[in-house]
Amino acid sequence: MTYKHLFFDLDHTLWDFERNSAESLTDIYHNFELINHGVMSLGDFVRAFLEINTQLWNDFDRGLIAHTYIREHRFRLVFEALKVENVAFGSALGEEYLKLLPQKAHLLDGAVALLEYCANKNYQLHIVTNGFDSIQASKMQSSGIHHYFQHVVTNERAGAKKPDAQIFAYALQAAGAQPQESLMIGDNWEADIMGALRFGIDAAFYNPKKVSFETKPTYDVQHLDELKSIL
Known part of the structure; x- marks a missing residue:
């Protein structure tokens, strides 16, 4: 052909979404001092995000949710998965993630x-x-x-x-x-x-x-x- x-x-x-995302999440974890807000493990934070984000994008591909839902809810869902009661923090993290992620070059x-x-x-x-x-x-x-x-x-x-x-x-x-x-x-x-x-x-x-x-x-x-x- x-x-x-x-x-x-x-x-x-x-x-390389996984590597670039993990770097961005590491920056967020330290910059927002998430360990002081109940997120005790960086590794668990990154794993929970990647798992939930993948599922959300799969739902988007299937027409079940809109783009805006991903942006507005993924960090809230991550905190819920980690049993951290700090939902209000999610909005700021979401904005920071969208600022950091596109700057990564891998x-x-x-x-x-x-x-x-x-x-x-x-x-x-x-x-x-x-x-x-x-x-x-x-x-x-x-x-x-x-x-x-x-x-x-x-x-x-x-x-x-x-x-x-x-x-x-x-x-x-x-x-x-x-x-x-x-x-x-x-x-x-x-x-x-x-x-x-x-x-x-x-x-x-x-x-x-x-x-x-x-x-x-x-x-x-x-x-x-x-x-x-x-x-």
Whole structure:
């Protein structure tokens, strides 16, 4: 298959969400002196946040909650999970987290090498993300990868989120691309892979944990370097 357009997810596919998030949460833990507010373990704080945040984004992908719910409630839910009675603190932490997180620059192993490889091969590169417009733009600036991409399609711009067909239609139209000349690359099975496949776009599943599903993606890779043999 000869592709012209590559559509990348951002978080967990190129941008190292877990590492960047953990660094941001560590800053928050110390800056807000959470140990004095009943959060006795930094590790428990980070683990609870990542678990709850993942579930909230899964609920968002399934259309069960809105973006605003994630922003407004995730730290409250973290405190509840840790049995810390300080809900009022959550709002300030949420604002600080959204300020710190996009400033973090860690990318997943092989991300820059892959983007450079694709750029040298004259692929047209684009981002398709369910993340917040301004937050995603800041992440790409901070990590130094914004210049690789011609279009950044968010659910805010498209008026729909992955896996809805509308966001893929919007992305293809923005890029001037046809489904048969396009490849979606992402880590989220439902949002990235099934969303693309249902729209007639080939999909490469970035799958470092080797998760298996009944439906087969076009490609299944455990490391970003493996995509070079495909492209």
